[in-house]
Amino acid sequence: MKWYAQIVKPCTYNQQSTSVLVQIDTQRYLFNCGEGTQRLSFENKLRMSKLSAIFLTRVDWETMGGLPGMLLTLADGGGMGGLTVSGGHNLTHALAATRHFILRNRMGLSVNEMRDGDPTAAFKDSSIQ
Numbered sequence: 001m002k003w004y005a006q007i008v009k010p011c012t013y014n015q016q017s018t019s020v021l022v023q024i025d026t027q028r029y030l031f032n033c034g035e036g037t038q039r040l041s042f043e044n045k046l047r048m049s050k051l052s053a054i055f056l057t058r059v060d061w062e063t064m065g066g067l068p069g070m071l072l073t074l075a076d077g078g079g080m081g082g083l084t085v086s087g088g089h090n091l092t093h094a095l096a097a098t099r100h101f102i103l104r105n106r107m108g109l110s111v112n113e114m115r116d117g118d119p120t121a122a123f124k125d126s127s128i129q
Contacts, residue, residue, distance in 0.1 A: 027052045035065035
């Protein structure tokens with residue numbers, strides 16, 4: 001198994017969340033998607049079109065401020081085949097609030113809202129659980 005992790009957006013003095021891209025074999029996972037993540041991934045030539053899942057450590061602006069723009073870019077570029085966004089309480093509500101401007105016909109987005117003590121909500125694919 002071949003894997004690597006790359007920091008896309010480090011913590012700064014005014015934003016406390018870090019975005020990390022992890023690749024395991026052919027699967028790519030993004031942890032947190034704060035403001036500026038899309039721009040920095042483009043500047044550093046990171047291929048976000050092959051993302052399998054996005055994980056949010058908490059549901060707030062610091063960790064998901066760049067998610068609507070990232071989803072728009074992925075949907076318009078055709079790279080959203082089966083993308084899952086996983087996070088905590090109120091994730092579905094937060095994404096539903098953006099549906100009016102990020103909705104695309106062929107988006108293919110799954111939301112996995114994980115709640116404390118619910119083992120059925122855990123994310124699992126061929127590489128990670």
